[in-house]
Amino acid sequence: MTHDPTATAHNSGLPPLTPGRYRRRLGFVTLIATLGGLLFGYDTSVINGAGGFMAQPDQLNLDDFGLGVAVSSLLFASAVGALVGGGVSDAIGRKKTITVMASMFILGVVMVVASLNLAMIVTGRIILGLAVGSASVVVPVYLAELAPYEIRGSLAGRNEMMIVTGQLLAIIMNAIIGNLWGEQYPWVWRVMFTLAALPAIALLLGVSRLPESPRWLADKERQDEALAVLDNLRPEGRAKPELDEINAARHEEAAREDLSIREVIADNNLVKIVLIGCGIGFFQQTTGINSILYYGERVLEEAGFGRGGALIANIAPAAISVITAIIALQMMDRFSRRKTFLWGYGLVAFSHVLIGTTAELMPEGGAKPYVLLFLIVFFVGSMQLCLNVATWVTLSEIFPLKMRAFGMGVSVFILWMTNSALGLFFPTLIATIGMSGSFFTFAVLNAIAFLFVLTFVPETKGRTLEQLEEDVMSGKIFHRGARA
Numbered sequence: 001m002t003h004d005p006t007a008t009a010h011n012s013g014l015p016p017l018t019p020g021r022y023r024r025r026l027g028f029v030t031l032i033a034t035l036g037g038l039l040f041g042y043d044t045s046v047i048n049g050a051g052g053f054m055a056q057p058d059q060l061n062l063d064d065f066g067l068g069v070a071v072s073s074l075l076f077a078s079a080v081g082a083l084v085g086g087g088v089s090d091a092i093g094r095k096k097t098i099t100v101m102a103s104m105f106i107l108g109v110v111m112v113v114a115s116l117n118l119a120m121i122v123t124g125r126i127i128l129g130l131a132v133g134s135a136s137v138v139v140p141v142y143l144a145e146l147a148p149y150e151i152r153g154s155l156a157g158r159n160e161m162m163i164v165t166g167q168l169l170a171i172i173m174n175a176i177i178g179n180l181w182g183e184q185y186p187w188v189w190r191v192m193f194t195l196a197a198l199p200a201i202a203l204l205l206g207v208s209r210l211p212e213s214p215r216w217l218a219d220k221e222r223q224d225e226a227l228a229v230l231d232n233l234r235p236e237g238r239a240k241p242e243l244d245e246i247n248a249a250r251h252e253e254a255a256r257e258d259l260s261i262r263e264v265i266a267d268n269n270l271v272k273i274v275l276i277g278c279g280i281g282f283f284q285q286t287t288g289i290n291s292i293l294y295y296g297e298r299v300l301e302e303a304g305f306g307r308g309g310a311l312i313a314n315i316a317p318a319a320i321s322v323i324t325a326i327i328a329l330q331m332m333d334r335f336s337r338r339k340t341f342l343w344g345y346g347l348v349a350f351s352h353v354l355i356g357t358t359a360e361l362m363p364e365g366g367a368k369p370y371v372l373l374f375l376i377v378f379f380v381g382s383m384q385l386c387l388n389v390a391t392w393v394t395l396s397e398i399f400p401l402k403m404r405a406f407g408m409g410v411s412v413f414i415l416w417m418t419n420s421a422l423g424l425f426f427p428t429l430i431a432t433i434g435m436s437g438s439f440f441t442f443a444v445l446n447a448i449a450f451l452f453v454l455t456f457v458p459e460t461k462g463r464t465l466e467q468l469e470e471d472v473m474s475g476k477i478f479h480r481g482a483r484a
Contacts, residue, residue, distance in 0.1 A: 026148075029233070034143075035200075036135035037161075038162045038163070038165060040132050041166025042195075044074065044075075044078075046173075046193055046195075048293060048294050051297070053182060053186055054067070058186060059189070062118060068428060070122065074129035075416065075419050075423045077125070078419075079413055081129060085138050089137075094141065095212045101203075102131075104131035105128065106200045108131060110124075110197075111123055113194050145214070146213055146229075160392075165322060166199075167321060170196075171314050174311055175311040179312065212229065215250075217229065227239055268475075274410060277407050281414045282414050283449035284388070287449075288439070289380065290419055292376060295430075296317060297311060299376070304372070325389070328388065336459060337390055337393065338457055338458070342450060344385070345450040345453060347378075348379060358375060395412070397468060458471075
């Protein structure tokens, strides 16, 4: 059935979203804000390609562990940035936080590009990581608070698209720069990192034209400013009634008391749902997706490509990420979340077995690199299609309102820390047990993830947040029927 936003608007008591110039203004605001997502994607992936040049003896002379430290320093800092970014934006506002974030992106790039040793690289990457972690929290919140609820999903979804677009852009630029000048100028890794400054500068310049979140302004009792923002980004006659709804919800929220950590721990049902959330975050990372996002060049060289060929072949997994992310956004509300997880972990485990077997048994040379590239693309496509969006949607749904911030925060922290650990040790892992051993290990982990979903993860599609909360608090959600 086609969704009718006009009807929904009338049901909510708000005037409908009629066409108007405000939509163009919303589009501009979304474009500028999601440059933070583009930078998130670019800065996490640029080292996939730049790392090989950085590690050379006449550059930074990094061993496998040193390269892992360079990669993971951004990821560990991102975990911290994600934890503190929301609190900072609550204190000083979304707009000021995005301004600080853009400045940190620029400062981090300058530090990395000027690096003479591993310590300087790590310092620059930590600054970038704090900005990336903040962006992962602040930009989606800003868009959700600014968008009309009828089109909130499509506007907020653009940030995820910008993240994977940033990853693809980094891979493409690395391939072009590396193949044109890599053999002659081994310092081209500095150019690869420098390009990240361009969207950061655009974000810093553009943020001056962004409005502050009307919900943040209302929370700070700056009612006239909140009304002015809504008046600019809504059809005529809608701003005042929407501000009234925001204030009513804010007063209701103020009367609600969040559960303390002690109260959460004392309730077995809440402990169970937090552990399920942590498991979802942990297993999303043990798919091994970031072994491709951060070390795709290294993996493809192990597969048999030369450096130039690996840089070009690296584009294929990044491109399939963008394509399948678009499809995943369209299918998320049409298919069972739980079955999507099961298909995803099953396909990913199967692809890992095929990659490991091919790497181990197929003769070197000939078609082997291309077969492995096809299997890697199949793996990345399966993960992005079935697991990436499903993970974030499910984590946003399963926690009761009074401990949602705590549950989401702990689960995302576990996700980032798992990501960081894999980023740190993957070069050493592949050097120690090879490509086949690494992917067989991932296959085992994904088989365990399949069993985890089958045994513990409930179905959330087609149920309101209030229904899910009631089932969590009563323990009904953990019964077999809730997982059907």
